[in-house]
Amino acid sequence: MDEEKDQDNFRTYTGRSTLQRPLYLIYILLAVSYLLIVIGFAVTLSKATTLSSQLSETYNKIKNNPSGHDLHLFPCGSDTRQWEYFNGKCYYFSLQAVPWQQAKTKCEEQHAKLAVIDGFPKQNFIQTRTRNERFWIGLHDLHTEGEWKWLDGSDYRTGFKYWKQGEPNDYQRRDEDCGQVWINGEWNDYTCNSNSFYVCERPMPSTPLTSKGK
Numbered sequence: 679m680d681e682e683k684d685q686d687n688f689r690t691y692t693g694r695s696t697l698q699r700p701l702y703l704i705y706i707l708l709a710v711s712y713l714l715i716v717i718g719f720a721v722t723l724s725k726a727t728t729l730s731s732q733l734s735e736t737y738n739k740i741k742n743n744p745s746g747h748d749l750h751l752f753p754c755g756s757d758t759r760q761w762e763y764f765n766g767k768c769y770y771f772s773l774q775a776v777p778w779q780q781a782k783t784k785c786e787e788q789h790a791k792l793a794v795i796d797g798f799p800k801q802n803f804i805q806t807r808t809r810n811e812r813f814w815i816g817l818h819d820l821h822t823e824g825e826w827k828w829l830d831g832s833d834y835r836t837g838f839k840y841w842k843q844g845e846p847n848d849y850q851r852r853d854e855d856c857g858q859v860w861i862n863g864e865w866n867d868y869t870c871n872s873n874s875f876y877v878c879e880r881p882m883p884s885t886p887l888t889s890k891g892k
């Protein structure tokens with residue numbers, strides 16, 4: 679009898695043990711899994727928050743300085759790619775020939791002025807892009823015959839000059855009161871109501887724009 683009782687107790691003991699151990703392990707595994715999920719979620723949430731804050735910061739930078747992010751690619755602004763950069767300024771070479779006064783107005787409408795040529799570097803830059811065509815520049819003697827003036831107020835008398843030989847000449851006594859770069863780049867005075875292409879000039883977008891020429 680005692681032997682049978684001991685065997686029953688043993689079965690009961692081993693039976694309870696084989697049932698309880700796996701359940702205990704499952705609870706631990708579930709707890710660990712839950713913990714890992716919570717940690718993973720927290721890490722993902724933290725990364726998403728950081729990314730969102732970085733995106734927001736980048737958006738604000740672009741919003742406050744629209745052309746800043748690709749200023750190195752398009753110094754004159756990504757939305758104005760027809761403007762060419764040279765030595766700290768932006769230049770527009772027109773595709774349309776108009777009278778001088780109209781050219782002046784068209785430049786002013788783009789917060790620019792007709793180009794003022796103050797030395798050989800700018801002269802070379804402009805004449806390589808105007809070759810074989812006439813382009814108005816910001817030079818005139820409209821007020822007093824023979825008294826040439828630059829639109830930006832630069833001193834003409836002491837400044838750089840690049841007139842073609844024999845110019846300015848008021849050719850055949852016509853009123854040639856507006857300055858242009860001739861087909862070889864040298865300067866010529868010409869009748870202001872004639873049609874010519876024109877060169878506008880303005881500061882880079884990152885610097886304050888002058889709204890009107892003088």
Ligand SMILES: [Ca+2]
Nearest residue numbers: 819824854855
């Ligand atoms: Ca003249």
Ligand SMILES: [Ca+2]
Nearest residue numbers: 847848849867
């Ligand atoms: Ca002339």
